[in-house]
Amino acid sequence: MPLLEIDKDKCLGCGNCIDVCPFGALTLEGDIVVVNEKCTGCGACLEACPVAALRLPANKPVKAENLTEYRGVWVWIEQFHGQMCDIAAEILGQGRKLADLRQTILTACVLGYNVEHITKKAISFGADRVFWVDDPSLAVYRTAPYAETLIRLARLHKPEIFLLGASSRGRDLAGSVATDLYTGLTADCTGLDIDPEKGILIQTRPAFGGNIMAMIICPDHRPQMATVRHRVFEMPPADPEHQGDVITVVPSLTEEQISTRVTDFIQELDKINLADARIIVAGGRGVGGADGFEPLQKLAQVLGGAVGSSRSAVDAGWISYAHQIGQTGRTVRPDLYIACGISGAIQHLAGMKTSRIIVAINKNADAPIFDVANYGIVGDLFQIVPALTQQFKQKMQK
Amino acid sequence: MNIIVCIKQVPGTAVVKINPADNTLIREDVPNIINPFDMYAIEEGLRLREKFGGKITAISMGPPQAVNALKEAVGMGVDEAILVTDRAFAGSDSWATAYTLSLVIKMIGPFDIILCGKQAIDGDTGQVGPGLARQLGITQLTYIFKIQKLDPSAKTIIVERLLEEGHEIVEGKLPALLTVVKDINQPRLSSLANLRRSGKQKIRMVVASDLIGVDMARLGLNGSPTKVIKIFSPPKRDGILDMIHADTNEKAAAILADKIIAEKIL
Ligand SMILES: Cc1cc2nc3c(=O)[nH]c(=O)nc-3n(C[C@H](O)[C@H](O)[C@H](O)COP(=O)(O)OP(=O)(O)OC[C@H]3O[C@@H](n4cnc5c(N)ncnc54)[C@H](O)[C@@H]3O)c2cc1C
Numbered sequence: 001m002p003l004l005e006i007d008k009d010k011c012l013g014c015g016n017c018i019d020v021c022p023f024g025a026l027t028l029e030g031d032i033v034v035v036n037e038k039c040t041g042c043g044a045c046l047e048a049c050p051v052a053a054l055r056l057p058a059n060k061p062v063k064a065e066n067l068t069e070y071r072g073v074w075v076w077i078e079q080f081h082g083q084m085c086d087i088a089a090e091i092l093g094q095g096r097k098l099a100d101l102r103q104t105i106l107t108a109c110v111l112g113y114n115v116e117h118i119t120k121k122a123i124s125f126g127a128d129r130v131f132w133v134d135d136p137s138l139a140v141y142r143t144a145p146y147a148e149t150l151i152r153l154a155r156l157h158k159p160e161i162f163l164l165g166a167s168s169r170g171r172d173l174a175g176s177v178a179t180d181l182y183t184g185l186t187a188d189c190t191g192l193d194i195d196p197e198k199g200i201l202i203q204t205r206p207a208f209g210g211n212i213m214a215m216i217i218c219p220d221h222r223p224q225m226a227t228v229r230h231r232v233f234e235m236p237p238a239d240p241e242h243q244g245d246v247i248t249v250v251p252s253l254t255e256e257q258i259s260t261r262v263t264d265f266i267q268e269l270d271k272i273n274l275a276d277a278r279i280i281v282a283g284g285r286g287v288g289g290a291d292g293f294e295p296l297q298k299l300a301q302v303l304g305g306a307v308g309s310s311r312s313a314v315d316a317g318w319i320s321y322a323h324q325i326g327q328t329g330r331t332v333r334p335d336l337y338i339a340c341g342i343s344g345a346i347q348h349l350a351g352m353k354t355s356r357i358i359v360a361i362n363k364n365a366d367a368p369i370f371d372v373a374n375y376g377i378v379g380d381l382f383q384i385v386p387a388l389t390q391q392f393k394q395k396m397q398k
Numbered sequence: 399m400n401i402i403v404c405i406k407q408v409p410g411t412a413v414v415k416i417n418p419a420d421n422t423l424i425r426e427d428v429p430n431i432i433n434p435f436d437m438y439a440i441e442e443g444l445r446l447r448e449k450f451g452g453k454i455t456a457i458s459m460g461p462p463q464a465v466n467a468l469k470e471a472v473g474m475g476v477d478e479a480i481l482v483t484d485r486a487f488a489g490s491d492s493w494a495t496a497y498t499l500s501l502v503i504k505m506i507g508p509f510d511i512i513l514c515g516k517q518a519i520d521g522d523t524g525q526v527g528p529g530l531a532r533q534l535g536i537t538q539l540t541y542i543f544k545i546q547k548l549d550p551s552a553k554t555i556i557v558e559r560l561l562e563e564g565h566e567i568v569e570g571k572l573p574a575l576l577t578v579v580k581d582i583n584q585p586r587l588s589s590l591a592n593l594r595r596s597g598k599q600k601i602r603m604v605v606a607s608d609l610i611g612v613d614m615a616r617l618g619l620n621g622s623p624t625k626v627i628k629i630f631s632p633p634k635r636d637g638i639l640d641m642i643h644a645d646t647n648e649k650a651a652a653i654l655a656d657k658i659i660a661e662k663i664l
C-alpha cells in the first residue's frame with residue numbers, strides 16, 4: 001500500500017506531481033491523480049502540487065532527546081598505510097565552513113598506529129580538537145575496532161554533525177556507526193550546507209546513477225551523518241599556525257575482541273588510485289584488446305594520471321574490474337577525463353560526468369560521449385592518443 | 399550451511415532520465431530488475447551451496463510486485479524466498495530497511511553467511527549491508543570480490559576485498575555478512591527445472607505484525623531518520639563542446655594539447 005494520500009477534492013489533475021515522481025508511481029485517472037505500489041513515500045511530489053492535495057503521514061520524532069545537547073562538527077580522518085588520505089583534508093575544509101556557520105568547533109578523529117603526525121596535519125587543515133586513538137589494533141582499518149571507538153566517543157561527546165569520506169572504508173564504517181547510534185546517514189554527498197533558519201544540515205546527493213539529485217535532511221536524530229564524495233570539496237590550504245588540542249583516547253576493543261584479521265594487501269598496478277586521481281585516461285571497447293590500453297597508459301604516465309575503463313573493456317577481460325568507472329564501478333571526479341573509444345552509455349556517464357574537463361576521442365561523431373565533453377576529436381584513437389602523448393611530452397618540457 | 403541472500407528490486411537502469419528541454423523526469427516503461435549487484439550475491443550463494451551443501455533463503459523487502467524478483471531468484475536456484483511487505487514498511491530509509499531485515503533474519507533461525515550486493519543502483523547508498531551486520535552483531539566484510547576459503551566447521555572465512563588502492567585479504571569469523579562487487583562471479587541463467595519450480599514455489603510473506611520484538615516506531619517512514627525534502631535535476635555541465643578539426647591527427651593533437659594546457663589543470 002502506498003503511503004501517499006491524495007485529497008481527491010483538492011486535486012486539479014494538473015500532472016505536475018507525475019513529472020517529478022522518480023518512481024513512476026503517479027498517474028492520471030480521469031482528471032485526478034492516483035498513486036500506485038511504486039510509491040516509496042519519498043515526498044518529492046509534495047512541493048510540486050500547487051494546491052497541497054498531496055500528503056504523507058506526519059512524522060513523529062521517535063527520539064525524544066534534546067537535540068540542542070548535540071554540538072560540534074566531527075570529521076573522521078581516513079588514513080592508509082599511515083598516510084592521511086586526501087578526502088580527509090577535503091572534508092576538514094568543508095567541515096570547517098560548517099563549524100563556522102554553526103559557531104562551533106571542528107573535531108578530527110584520528111585512529112591508527114603511529115599516526116601522531118596526522119593529528120598535526122588535521123589541525124593544520126582546520127581542526128580545533130583532535131581525538132587521537134593510537135594502537136596496534138588500529139594499524140590497518142577494520143570495521144569493529146574503528147566503529148566501536150567512534151560510537152563510544154559520539155555517545156559521550158554528542159556531535160551535531162559527523163562527516164566521513166565516501167570511500168570503501170568510509171562507507172563501511174559510517175554504515176556501522178550510524179546504525180548503532182540510530183541516526184540518519186546520507187551516502188555520497190556532493191553538497192553540504194546549513195539551513196540558515198533551522199540550522200540543520202542540508203545534504204545533497206545524486207541518486208539513480210546521477211540522473212537525479214536529492215536533498216536530504218535528518219531532522220530528529222543526531223548526529224547528522226554523511227559520507228562525502230571524493231574531490232567535490234576543495235582541499236583547504238594547510239595553515240601551520242592553526243592551533244588545536246590533541247586528546248589521547250584509548251580504543252574500545254582489545255585485539256581478542258576483534259573477529260577479523262587483515263593478513264595481506266596487494267597493491268593494484270597503478271600507483272594512483274582512481275578516486276583520488278586528478279587526471280584519468282579511460283579506454284572502452286574501442287581500444288580493441290588488452291594491448292590497446294598501452295597507448296593510454298603512456299598518455300596517463302606523461303600526464304601523471306591513472307587509467308580507467310568502461311565496463312565493456314572489463315567484461316572483455318582486457319583490464320581488471322578495479323579500473324571500471326560507472327554505475328557498477330567507481331565514481332570519479334578528476335580535473336581531466338580523457339575518454340578513448342568509449343561511447344558514453346548512461347551507466348558510464350553516471351561515474352564520470354561530474355569531471356571538470358572531459359575530452360572525448362571517438363571514431364563515431366554521433367557517440368553520446370560528445371554530449372558531455374568539453375573537447376572532442378573524431379578519429380582513430382590509435383592515431384590520436386600517441387600523437388597527443390607526443391605533444392604533451394614536447395609542450396610540457398618547455 | 400545456511401545462506402541468506404538479500405535482494406532488492408530496482409527500476410531497470412535507464413528508467414529515470416531528465417528531459418533537458420523542460421527539466422521533468424522522463425520514464426520509459428522499463429521493467430523492474432533484481433539489483434545487478436544482488437545477482438552476484440545470489441550466484442555466490444549458489445556456489446557456496448554447491449560446495450558445502452545447505453540451504454539458501456532469499457529475502458526481499460518491498461512492494462508486492464517485488465515477488466517477481468524473488469521468483470527470479472528461485473528460478474536461479476535458491477531454496478526459499480521471503481517477501482517482506484507491509485504498508486508499515488513504506489518509506490524506509492537505509493536505517494529502517496536494515497532494522498526490518500534484521501528482525502526477519504532473526505526469525506528464520508541460525509545462519510552462517512548473509513550475502514548482499516555492494517549497493518542498490520537506485521539509491522546507491524551501500525548502507526543496508528553494514529547496517530544489517532551491525533543490527534545482528536556479526537562480522538562485516540564489504541566489497542568482496544573473492545571468497546578464498548570458507549570452513550563451515552571452524553566457522554572461518556578468508557576473503558579478498560576491493561579497495562581504492564588494491565586488494566586486501568581478510569580473515570574473519572562466521573557468521574558474517576558479505577557485500578559483493580561485480581567481479582566475484584558470473585551469474586547463471588535460470589534453469590528449466592528451477593523455472594518450473596519457481597512457478598509453483600510458495601513465497602512466504604512477512605508483514606509487520608509477524609516481526610518478533612519489533613518496535614513499530616522504528617519502521618517505515620516514521621522510523622527513518624533521513625527525509626528527502628526535494629528532488630531536482632543535476633546541474634548541467636557548463637561549457638559547450640569544442641570539436642577539434644584539423645587536416646592531420648598531429649595537428650589535431652597539438653591543438654587539443656594546447657587547449658588542455660590552457661585550462662591550467664595539469
Ligand atoms: C545495470 C548496468 C550497469 C552498467 N554499469 C556500467 C558501468 O559501471 N560502467 C560502464 O562503463 N558501463 C556500464 N554498463 C554498460 C553500458 O551500458 C555500456 O554497455 C558500456 O559502457 C559501453 O562501453 P564502451 O563505451 O566501451 O563500448 P561501446 O558502447 O561498444 O563503445 C565503443 C566506442 O568506441 C568507438 N571506437 C571503436 N574503435 C575506435 C577507435 N579505433 N578509435 C576511436 N573510437 C573507437 C566506437 O565508435 C564506440 O563509440 C552497465 C550496463 C548495465 C545494464
Ligand SMILES: Nc1ncnc2c1ncn2[C@@H]1O[C@H](COP(=O)(O)O)[C@@H](O)[C@H]1O
Pocket residue numbers: 404405406433435436439457458459460492495499513514515516517518519521522523524525526527
Ligand atoms: N529492500 C531490500 N530488501 C532486501 N535487500 C535489500 C533491500 N535494500 C537493500 N538491500 C540489500 O542491501 C544492499 C545494499 O543496498 P543499499 O544500501 O540500498 O545500496 C543491496 O544490494 C541488497 O543486497
